[in-house]
Amino acid sequence: MTDTVTIAVDVMGGDRGPAVILGGAGAALSRRNGIRYMLFGNAAVIEPILRGMPELAAASSVHHCEVAVAMTEKPSQALRHGRWRSSMWRAIEAVKKGDADLTVSAGNTGALMAMARFCLRTLADIERPAIAAQWPTLRGMSIVLDVGASIGADARQLIDFAVMGGAMARALFNIPRPTVGLLNIGVEEVKGLEEVRTAGRILKETPMHNLAYGGFVEGDDLGRGTVDVVVTEGFTGNIALKTAEGTARQISAYLREEMSRTFFARLGYHLAKDAFDSLREKLDPRKSNGGVFLGLNGIVVKSHGDSDEFGFASAVENGFDMVRNGLQQKISSDLTEYHGAEFHPEFREGATGTGGL
Amino acid sequence: MTDTVTIAVDVMGGDRGPAVILGGAGAALSRRNGIRYMLFGNAAVIEPILRGMPELAAASSVHHCEVAVAMTEKPSQALRHGRWRSSMWRAIEAVKKGDADLTVSAGNTGALMAMARFCLRTLADIERPAIAAQWPTLRGMSIVLDVGASIGADARQLIDFAVMGGAMARALFNIPRPTVGLLNIGVEEVKGLEEVRTAGRILKETPMHNLAYGGFVEGDDLGRGTVDVVVTEGFTGNIALKTAEGTARQISAYLREEMSRTFFARLGYHLAKDAFDSLREKLDPRKSNGGVFLGLNGIVVKSHGDSDEFGFASAVENGFDMVRNGLQQKISSDLTEYHGAEFHPEFREGATGTGGL
Numbered sequence: 032m033t034d035t036v037t038i039a040v041d042v043m044g045g046d047r048g049p050a051v052i053l054g055g056a057g058a059a060l061s062r063r064n065g066i067r068y069m070l071f072g073n074a075a076v077i078e079p080i081l082r083g084m085p086e087l088a089a090a091s092s093v094h095h096c097e098v099a100v101a102m103t104e105k106p107s108q109a110l111r112h113g114r115w116r117s118s119m120w121r122a123i124e125a126v127k128k129g130d131a132d133l134t135v136s137a138g139n140t141g142a143l144m145a146m147a148r149f150c151l152r153t154l155a156d157i158e159r160p161a162i163a164a165q166w167p168t169l170r171g172m173s174i175v176l177d178v179g180a181s182i183g184a185d186a187r188q189l190i191d192f193a194v195m196g197g198a199m200a201r202a203l204f205n206i207p208r209p210t211v212g213l214l215n216i217g218v219e220e221v222k223g224l225e226e227v228r229t230a231g232r233i234l235k236e237t238p239m240h241n242l243a244y245g246g247f248v249e250g251d252d253l254g255r256g257t258v259d260v261v262v263t264e265g266f267t268g269n270i271a272l273k274t275a276e277g278t279a280r281q282i283s284a285y286l287r288e289e290m291s292r293t294f295f296a297r298l299g300y301h302l303a304k305d306a307f308d309s310l311r312e313k314l315d316p317r318k319s320n321g322g323v324f325l326g327l328n329g330i331v332v333k334s335h336g337d338s339d340e341f342g343f344a345s346a347v348e349n350g351f352d353m354v355r356n357g358l359q360q361k362i363s364s365d366l367t368e369y370h371g372a373e374f375h376p377e378f379r380e381g382a383t384g385t386g387g388l
Numbered sequence: 389m390t391d392t393v394t395i396a397v398d399v400m401g402g403d404r405g406p407a408v409i410l411g412g413a414g415a416a417l418s419r420r421n422g423i424r425y426m427l428f429g430n431a432a433v434i435e436p437i438l439r440g441m442p443e444l445a446a447a448s449s450v451h452h453c454e455v456a457v458a459m460t461e462k463p464s465q466a467l468r469h470g471r472w473r474s475s476m477w478r479a480i481e482a483v484k485k486g487d488a489d490l491t492v493s494a495g496n497t498g499a500l501m502a503m504a505r506f507c508l509r510t511l512a513d514i515e516r517p518a519i520a521a522q523w524p525t526l527r528g529m530s531i532v533l534d535v536g537a538s539i540g541a542d543a544r545q546l547i548d549f550a551v552m553g554g555a556m557a558r559a560l561f562n563i564p565r566p567t568v569g570l571l572n573i574g575v576e577e578v579k580g581l582e583e584v585r586t587a588g589r590i591l592k593e594t595p596m597h598n599l600a601y602g603g604f605v606e607g608d609d610l611g612r613g614t615v616d617v618v619v620t621e622g623f624t625g626n627i628a629l630k631t632a633e634g635t636a637r638q639i640s641a642y643l644r645e646e647m648s649r650t651f652f653a654r655l656g657y658h659l660a661k662d663a664f665d666s667l668r669e670k671l672d673p674r675k676s677n678g679g680v681f682l683g684l685n686g687i688v689v690k691s692h693g694d695s696d697e698f699g700f701a702s703a704v705e706n707g708f709d710m711v712r713n714g715l716q717q718k719i720s721s722d723l724t725e726y727h728g729a730e731f732h733p734e735f736r737e738g739a740t741g742t743g744g745l
Contacts, residue, residue: 141574169638179573182581216536216626217498224539224623250630254638266581267624269573271631273607278635281526281611285670286643289663299660306646306653313642 035065036354038347039122039131042072043099044138046337049073052137053080055334055343057087062344063351069131071096071118096121100142102336109142110149119143123150126329132354135321135347137334144180144324144333151327156366159184160326161192161265162333163199164272165319165349168256174200175253175261178322179269186229189213189262193234194369195325196260197242198361202353208241209259212248214267230262241365279314321346323353330359392422393711395704396479396488399429400456401495403694406430409494410437412691412700414444419701420708426488428453428475453478457499459693466499467506476500480507483686489711492678492704494691501537501681501690508684513723516541517683518549518622519690520556521629522676522706525613531557532610532618535679536626543586546570546619550591551726552682553617554599555718559710563616565598569605571620571628587619598722636671678703680710687716 161177200209334346431452518534557566691703
C-alpha cells in the first residue's frame with residue numbers, strides 16, 4: 032500500500048444521481064489526505080459536473096462506461112446485461128486489476144454483491160462473503176455482520192464472520208483484541224439454534240489472540256454495545272438493522288411532534304437546540320453509512336442507495352480508513368491463523384453440518 | 389363467557405416478587421370492571437399482603453401452592469419438578485379446568501410455554517403456538533408474532549401465525565379486516581426465504597374476508613406500522629423485538645445525557661417537560677407489556693419478568709380485553725374457515741415442505 036488510496040467510484044449508482052455521488056466524493060477529499068479517484072460512469076454526465084469541482088477533477092480520472100445498472104435490476108439481469116461495460120462492474124474490476132484499492136457504490140445491493148463475488152471471488156478460506164455494518168452504541172461503535180449478503184449460515188460460516196468482523200474492528204476502531212458475540216435468543220446455553228450453539232462452543236474452545244469470544248448476545252445488546260462485533264446470519268442481521276433504523280426514525284418523529292405541540296415545548300426546544308442538534312448527530316445514520324463486503328479479494332463498500340453527499344462521503348471515508356489500516360491483510364492473516372492447525376478440528380472438517388439457520 | 393372475567397395469576401412468577409404482582413393485580417382491578425382473581429402461590433406470603441389490600445382480597449381466592457418455578461429453571465426441569473404443585477402449573481390448569489378464563493404469569497418464559505403446551509395442548513389445527521407481542525408504531529399499535537415461542541417456521545406455520553395474529557388484532561384493536569405482512573428482507577418477490585415466499589404466495593391467492601394480505605414488510609416497517617400484523621418465525625421476531633427495545637433505551641439514554649449537559653439544555657428540558665413526559669409515555673414499554681401465547685386451548689399472557697406494578701397491570705388488562713372480545717372464538721372460527729376446503733390445496737397438503745428457516 033502506498034500513501035495514496037485509490038478509490039474506484041461507481042458514479043452511476045444510487046437514487047440521487049451522479050451530482051450527489053460526486054459531491055460526496057469531493058467532500059471526502061477535503062477530509063482525508065491522499066485520496067485518488069477513478070470515476071466510472073457516463074463521461075458526458077460526469078465531466079460537466081467536474082468542471083465546477085476543480086479539486087475533485089484534479090484528484091480524479093474519468094472512465095467512460097456505457098451502461099448503468101438500474102436500482103431495480105435483479106442481480107442475474109445485471110450480471111447478464113451490465114458486465115464488462117457497466118460502471119458498477121468496471122469499478123469493481125479496477126480493484127481486481129490492482130488499479131484501485133477499493134470500490135464504493137451506492138447502487139443496487141444485490142447486483143453489487145453478485146458482481147463483486149463474480150469478479151473478485153471469495154478469499155481462499157471463505158465460503159460466503161458477508162456485509163458488515165457499523166452500529167452506533169452507548170459505548171461507541173460496534174460491527175454487525177452479516178446484514179444481508181445471504182440467508183442462513185452454518186457454524187463454520189458464523190465463525191468466519193466472527194474472524195472477519197474482528198479484523199474489521201481492529202482496522203477501524205484500533206482495538207487490539209475485539210470482543211465478539213453471537214446473536215441469539217436467551218442467554219442460556221441451552222437455547223437457540225444448533226448452528227449458533229456449535230459456533231459458540233468452537234469459539235469458546237479456540238485460543239485466539241486477536242479475538243475475545245464474549246458468548247451469546249441478544250437483540251438489546253446491540254444498542255448497548257456489549258461486544259465490539261456481533262455475528263449473525265444475513266436474514267436476522269438485516270431485520271435487526273432495519274428494525275433499529277425504523278425505531279430511531281419512529282422516536283425522532285415522536286420527538287418532533289411533541290416538541291412542536293405547545294408554546295412551552297417550542298420554547299424549550301429552542302433553548303435546548305444545541306442538545307437536540309447533538310442528539311441528531313448521534314442518531315445520524317449517515318455517519319455510519321457504508322456496508323462493507325467482507326470475504327472477497329478486495330474491499331467493496333456499499334453506500335445506502337438514497338444517501339446524500341454527507342452520507343456518501345462517510346462511506347468513502349470509512350472505506351479509506353479500512354484500506355489505510357490494512358483491513359484485507361488483517362483478515363487474511365487471521366483466516367490463515369484460525370483456519371490453521373490450531374483451530375478446533377471440527378471446524379476444519381466441517382463436521383458441524385451444513386444446515387444453516 | 390359471563391360478565392365476569394376470571395384471571396388465574398401465578399403470584400410467584402417474576403423478578404420482583406409477589407408484592408409487585410399483587411400490586412399490579414390490584415391496579416388492574418380499578419381499571420376494568422368484572423375481574424375475579426384466582427391467586428396461585430404461597431399462602432403464607434400472599435395472605436399478609438392481601439390484608440393490606442382489601443379490594444383485591446374481596447375479588448380474589450387464594451390457592452396455596454408449595455412450589456414456585458425459578459426464573460432460571462430449564463423448561464424440562466420445571467415440567468419435572470413443578471408439575472401438579474407449582475403456582476405456574478396450577479394457574480394454567482385453572483384455565484384447562486374451565487375455572488379461569490386466562491392465566492397471567494411474569495415467570496420463566498420457557499417453563500411457562502412448556503407447561504402451557506403440555507397442559508392446554510395446541511388447538512386442533514395448530515402445529516406450534518406462537519408468542520404475540522403488541523408493538524407501538526407511528527400509526528398506533530401492531531401485533532408481531534412469533535417473538536420467541538420456537539425457532540424456525542415453515543410456510544404452513546407462518547400462515548397459521550397470520551390467521552391467529554389477525555384474530556388478535558380484531559379482538560384487541562377492533563379492526564374488522566386487519567392487514568398482515570410477512571417479515572422479509574427486500575420487498576422484491578424474488579428475495580427471501582423459500583418458506584416465507586411460499587407463505588406469501590398462498591396468502592396472496594387465498595380469499596380471506598377477515599384478513600388482508602399486505603405482502604412482504606421489512607424491519608423498518610415495524611415502527612412505521614405499515615401493517616396491523618407482522619408475521620415471522622420466533623428467532624427473528626425475538627431479535628427484532630429486543631433490538632427495538634434496546635434502540636429505544638439507547639436513544640432515551642442519549643436524550644437524558646444531552647438534556648443535562650448545559651444550563652440552556654436543562655432549562656429547555658424544564659420548559660418542555662410536558663412534552664418529554666408525553667414522549668416517555670409513548671415509549672413506555674410497560675403499556676404494551678404481555679406476550680400472548682396463541683394457538684393453545686386457552687389464553688396465557690406472559691408479563692415481562694422484571695415488570696413493575698404498572699407493567700403487570702397492563703398485562704392483566706390486555707388479557708382481560710382479549711377474553712372480553714372473544715379472542716379464542718375468533719381464532720377458532722378463522723382457523724376452521726381457512727383450514728377448510730376454500731384454502732389453497734398446497735396449504736392443506738403441507739406440500740410446502742417442513743424445512744423451516
